[in-house]
Amino acid sequence: MLDDRKLDVLRAIVEDYVHTQEPVGSKSLVERHSLGVSPATVRNDMATLEEEGFITQPHTSAGRIPTDKGYRLFVDKLTSIKPLSAAEKRAIATFLEGAVDLDDVVHRSVRLLAQLTQQVAIVQYPTLARSTVRHVEVVAIGANRLLVVLITSSGRVEQRVVELTQDLDADVIADLRARLNTTVVGQSLADAANRVTALPQMFHRDDRAVVAQIIAAFAEAIVDNRTDEKVAIGGTANLVRFGDDFDRSIKPLLEALEEHVVLLKLLGEATSASLVTVRIGHEVPLETLARTSVVATGYGPEQEPLATLGVVGPTRMDYPGSMAAVTAVARYVSQMLSDA
Amino acid sequence: MLDDRKLDVLRAIVEDYVHTQEPVGSKSLVERHSLGVSPATVRNDMATLEEEGFITQPHTSAGRIPTDKGYRLFVDKLTSIKPLSAAEKRAIATFLEGAVDLDDVVHRSVRLLAQLTQQVAIVQYPTLARSTVRHVEVVAIGANRLLVVLITSSGRVEQRVVELTQDLDADVIADLRARLNTTVVGQSLADAANRVTALPQMFHRDDRAVVAQIIAAFAEAIVDNRTDEKVAIGGTANLVRFGDDFDRSIKPLLEALEEHVVLLKLLGEATSASLVTVRIGHEVPLETLARTSVVATGYGPEQEPLATLGVVGPTRMDYPGSMAAVTAVARYVSQMLSDA
């Protein structure tokens, strides 16, 4: 049903439409792309492509534009991720190089991604769930207040203030700090939360209550933080560039961008660090964003990605370019994090 | 030159225009507001108001709209901050009540403000400059890596990783931790940075180099953080509601919102916690935002505000309402912070 030439035609339509943002007709198509056939032939092909649901025409006697299904086929079969130029690679490297801490890495990445793709970029902070404990610190900051600081292998630092019902004994704290660290350093967060429950038993009867409180707070902090997944956003100014019929989608998109929970749904699960996932139009898990596409990928260790990053834009976007930028940035960020 | 009735006319024009977003003519003015005079009289008043530069007409034979100067007069002389309703106050209280930490307070405030005013809200994090040190912690997290954690009176926690050229001695660290705390707890950050420079002298000659490195990092962290002033943003989705001629300003505004440095300029210095400052159109320190106004105020202790919060919107905005919302939220936030 769909021979090679028809696929060529589809590819040409997508490319032209992405470029010009205008419905593309048979004549201008053969002019721009050397398909080796006449407009009439192209028209026939277009007719079948339309029957199959890959393209559609806004009005009778207008050119064709790709449907979501058309973009899907284009992304799956008709294009490969075009590698970035050497200059672009260098730019990425130097831009991310100067980052001093995790926050900085994330912010730089999101800016970079927004600039490369001229779209809205989203970078999720490395989840705590998959990282390991690098260090735990317990610090008295008042008569019966103390601070628990958790440093993870991904460089994320979480702190939590604990109010105690009893006063503190410095020796017990020091002891606890030592035991905590020997118990959990190097463990995954999930394991750490488990292992730690046995700790109170190791203390003198009188101290167990206090220790248990602290441990409980610590465990709770881990669990809480697993869901508290932060994201950084950049390039919202690019939204206005999209123009034309996408205007209607701007408001829902801006709203989604403020709801981090919704945003994370948009990005989706980080399945693998090397695969880039593309959601097109209706495939996006939000009805209001039917004219929107998401290109995302995981980053971090190959098999166990720490989090997701990606870009959001109109369905009519430069998929190959976005996919290239997203994968490239993800690769560099992964590298930065494993170095640190 | 400007008798009371003319001021009444100006007030009426501003109110109507803010409400309808359309140039207001003499006839509809007398219909809506009971001014007790005829349209012809109003026309004469309008003529003088236009001569004085308070209003202008987009085209000949169109109604009048206020100029920046007109809004300025309106804000300064013709309106008072209208107190919020009891219901609104209750809503604010309950909305902010549940906040668990500083981050939460800031995020809730920005959302609240955006919702109350239907505009873009900005909340600056409490600056470190004016707060005092509550606690300092020094923690070894590796052979020659350590973490300095700084907890301020405003509840902000800053951490910093220091790489050392020498290995660490646990006793020295403990000693340093103790001395650091006795030296700086309760001090303002500026004082703390000063006092701390004398510390290395108190250590054994062999350790001075390491200690000096740590102290340097600490001092640098303070100084850095003084300028590293974070902000939270909310309500960007409201931008699209503004509609009409403000559309042109959306892009520059979105760009400004991403540049936190620029944003802080927009908000301006927090002069007093009880005064609300209004910048209208050209008064805003960015040429590209000539159609934009900013309503902001400081929050925190009356005489020494910790930071600024406010809203940004089109010059044609509900000034009394925005001013009321901004001051109310600021008051509640100040209260929350002093409780903590």
Place this chain on the structure above:
DNA sequence: CTTGGCACTCCGAGATCACGAGTGCCAACC
């Protein structure tokens, strides 16, 4: 100083129209 009257301006909404890009279909061709 206020007011009613009046001539004038000019924006904006419709209406009309011509243009042209694009389509579908058909008959001819390779």
Place this chain on the structure above:
DNA sequence: GGTTGGCACTCGTGATCTCGGAGTGCCAAG
């Protein structure tokens, strides 16, 4: 059978025009 050129037809777009109405400025009278 797929391909091609021709041709009639559709229909959205932009240009032009008209016209009503809201609004103004000015003037003379109250």
